[in-house]
Amino acid sequence: MRLSAAIADLLHAQRGHLFPWTPVFLGAGIGAYFSLKSEPGAAEFSALALCALLMAAGAVGRRQLAFLLWGPALAAAGLCLAGARAHLVSAPVLDFRYYGAVEGRVAGVDRSPTDALRLTLDQVRLDRVAPDDTPARVRISLKALEQVPPPGARVMTTAHLLPPQGPAEPGGFDFRRHAWFKQLGGLGYTRVPVLLAEQPGQSLAVERLRRGVAQGLQDRIAGETGGFAAAITTGDRSGVGQQTLTALRQSNLAHLLAISGLHMGLLTGFVFAAIRILFNLIPPLALRWPVKKLAAVAALTAGAGYLALSGGNVATERAFVMVAVMFAAVLLNRRAITLRAVAVAAWIVLLRRPESLLSPGFQMSFAATAALVAVFAALRDREVPLGPRWLRPVLAVVISSAVAGAATAPFAAAHFNTVPHYGLLANLLSVPVMGSVVIPAAVLALCLAPVGLEMAGLTVMQWGLDWILAVAGVVSGFDGALSHVPAPGAWVLPLFAAGMLFAVIWQGRLRLAGLLPAACALLMWSTAERPVVLIADSGGLIGVMAPEGRALSRAKGQGFTAKIWLENDGDPAGQIAAAARWADDADALPVWQGPGFRLLHALGRRKLSQVSRCKEGDIVVSTVAAQSPGNCLLLTPAVMRQTGSIAVTATGGLQTSRSASGQRLWTAWRPEGAEVSRLRKLLGRQNPQ
Structure with missing residues (x-):
């Protein structure tokens, strides 16, 4: 009884701060599913689902100890959710080397690690392969430089296809799992031209719009800068070469290439501020209309359009959910930026795509967001002075870059085996330019496009992107700009994440206890031995x-x-x-x-x-x-x-x-x-x- 009362008192002190734990438990169950060595059967899933329901029912009416029941219930639900998703996306996978005719619809265009353009095809037909054995999607690298067909077009070629390959080493990244959830059942290349069999119809209209915008930007802005502009606008990285990607990674600026919270926040923030200022300049509107809420609706609409145009990857989806929760709070006259908003975003992403938990994008974007929210909330609650008004934006950028860099560094090092040493400098020189030059110029170009004057905005946008690429090139060339680290063991990242989540979410001095498992994880990493x-x-x-x-x-x-x-x-x-x-x-x-x-x-x-x-x-x-x-x-x-x-x-x-x-x-x-x-x-x- 005393132990139960002590636990109840401890949890009571966390009242109002327990909701952010719910996606953590859900994610723990998802992670448990992917760590299993054998696939659970229908009986195991049914038993887990029943246990989750019973524990959830038991939590009702037990206000003091409900959280102790909700935790395992959510974990069991997460395991079942991941299993259901894995079975729902089930599709045929090649089990032999195929060479022959390939026909399909262009579903996407990107670039391979070897800098070759790749086509992802759906509605696939393979010669002498039964429809029930034909993969739902295949990916083909183009060896010959040629005109890339538009999304939605049906194409045909002769290609070599292989099944998705397993890990390069035991315990390493399993590409077969990644391909399974993307329904990629064959990957290969073609050395002959790709023939256009049918023009795109009404399908994949958004994908065609993305490709059209990306191609238009590359036609108007030459070189790698045009590819960079297309990447931050539409998420299409096919115009960015490996040399540029390497420079951005080594200078810790690769996050500027991904449409994530920074881009979504800058865009919606700019639209929100611009609409609000515009309405305030018209006194009759400012006095009679809820200007702030109208600006929030306009910013939310702009964010939704950006999400659709970008292709909706995990980082962009998470960023949109965050800004949607934030502007919804503005509409409801509530505090906009909290860990609750981060938790809601995590719930939505995990429910839609549980497998994203294992991706670097999910881990790094949520690590950065949670750390930023926690740090700035602490500064606000403790009323920490940030100097005179003119200095506050500068300090905010410095703090944001330092906190986000520190929060994502362990995950980036674990996934990419590198640690950039001058990332803070590069971000301080680049992020303000992205926010004050590139994003406003992109919005200006969009507004002027209907009257054919978009080059006024694109020219300014090009200046800003040229500066960022120049910073990346200079910083990545510094002596000692990059350190290489070995891959961690399987339990290092989960243990580190658990400790840091406790330190961020828990309220009170006990949160410092979360630093202990995080430190143990880093120690395990430093002593890990590689295979002989x-x-x-x-x-x-x-x-x-x-x-x-x-x-x-x-x-x-x-x-x-x-x-x-x-x-x-x-x-x-x-x-x-x-x-x-x-x-x-x-x-x-x-x-x-x-x-x-x-x-x-x-x-x-x-x-x-x-x-x-x-x-x-x-x-x-x-x-x-x-x-x-x-x-x-x-x-x-x-x-x-x-x-x-x-x-x-x-x-x-x-x-x-x-x-x-x-x-x-x-x-x-x-x-x-x-x-x-x-x-x-x-x-x-x-x-x-």
């Missing part, structure tokens, strides 16, 4: 840890996998430099002596023929199907399809992508063979799947 050996799921690349960094078995080919491995190591070297660390000559068979075993890499039949005699304890990784030339263990592509990528620890422990990701809707692992069991025994560890 990594083997790609195709068998085409091996990486072993050497004193100077990871050594790769080849200097060309498998470039994407090599890039991921080196980034996760926190290693800035490229593939060629990493391959030079391998001691053998280029013409010799790559061999590495491990703890109790020897690893040989046979690229093709010519290299495999060099393995004339191999002994017990040798592991030969081959890129072609073959019989073992001796008593060694031969890992062929067929075996690797059973395991996925492989990691070996310093003690000989084995982890496969199959064991890390488990049997889920999006994995479709093949049954294991005798070679996998022999591999486990050879490495001295039985690791159940």
Whole structure:
């Protein structure tokens, strides 16, 4: 009874501040679903749903302890929600390499990491593939430079398609899961022109408008600046090259490229202020009409139009919900910016797309927003002076940039393995220009477009964007502008997020206790060890840890996998430099002596023929199907399809992508063979799947 009373008193002190915890518990359930090693069945989902209902019913009438029941109820509901979403988006996925005719409707245009234009096609038709086995969407990279067809048009080409690939290393980013929720069942490329089969009809009108606006901006503003203008206006990044993207990331200005809270806030704030000032300049209107509320409606309408034009990604959706809640509060004469508004935005995003919880955009945007709201609320409540009136906007920008940068830095480092050191400087030089020059100029161009005078606004907009790109280029070129960090363990980010959420949401001195798990998470990160050996799921690349960094078995080919491995190591070297660390000559068979075993890499039949005699304890990784030339263990592509990528620890422990990701809707692992069991025994560890 005393414990119950103490808990009740503790929660009573949080009265009015408990609602922001509800999306946290919902998100915990969603995260639990994605961490499972096997897909729950209908019985498990039914039991969880029943438990959630019973706990929610039990919370009714228990005012003091209701929160203790609502928490697990929401977590159970979150797990069921994520499972329902995963089943609802279920669509066919290729399970073989396809080459042949591809026909479909252009649903989107973007740019790949290799700077190639890509088409996403829906309403797909594949030659000799039954409709029930045809993916709902495929993505094709264009190797030849050609005219990009408009969204909604039906096109046809001849393409190579592959199923979405698994993690580059066990426990890494699983692209198959990402593709599952986007209903991408095949990815590949075409080396021949894409033919227009049918002009776009009435479908995808908004997508065509986005593409038309983006193309119009790039026609009027030349070079990378035009691509930048299209990106911040429509969310279309296809006109921004990899060199510009790299400079923006290394200077911590990549958030200016994404249509997020900054852009939505600046746009709606400018419209709100402009409409309010305009009405106030007309005394009869200012005295008779609710000018502030009319301005809020106008700003909300502008935000909704921006959301539709931008394509509605997670960050833009979250930003619109935030401004919608804020202006709704203005209409209801309530306080506009609170953690409750952040919680409402999180609820809406998670209910619509639970899988977004795992995305960098969701994590970084909500981390920045929650931290900004908490810090400025604390400054307001404690009446902290920010100096004279003329200095306050400058200090607000400095504080905002510092707080947002600090809040997003751990998540950015975990996902992108880099820490920019001059991000605060770059943001102080760029964010005011975005707010005072670029956004107002874009609104001016939109207003003048009907009379053909949009270049007056676009010219000013170009000046501002040129300045931002120049800042990015200079700052990213500073010595020591970027540090590289290794990838954290699976529990680092969840533990860090839990601690910081407690520190932000909880009221009172006890909130400082949240810093302890956050510090423990950072300590776990700093002591994390990387695998000694990594083997790609195709068998085409091996990486072993050497004193100077990871050594790769080849200097060309498998470039994407090599890039991921080196980034996760926190290693800035490229593939060629990493391959030079391998001691053998280029013409010799790559061999590495491990703890109790020897690893040989046979690229093709010519290299495999060099393995004339191999002994017990040798592991030969081959890129072609073959019989073992001796008593060694031969890992062929067929075996690797059973395991996925492989990691070996310093003690000989084995982890496969199959064991890390488990049997889920999006994995479709093949049954294991005798070679996998022999591999486990050879490495001295039985690791159940």
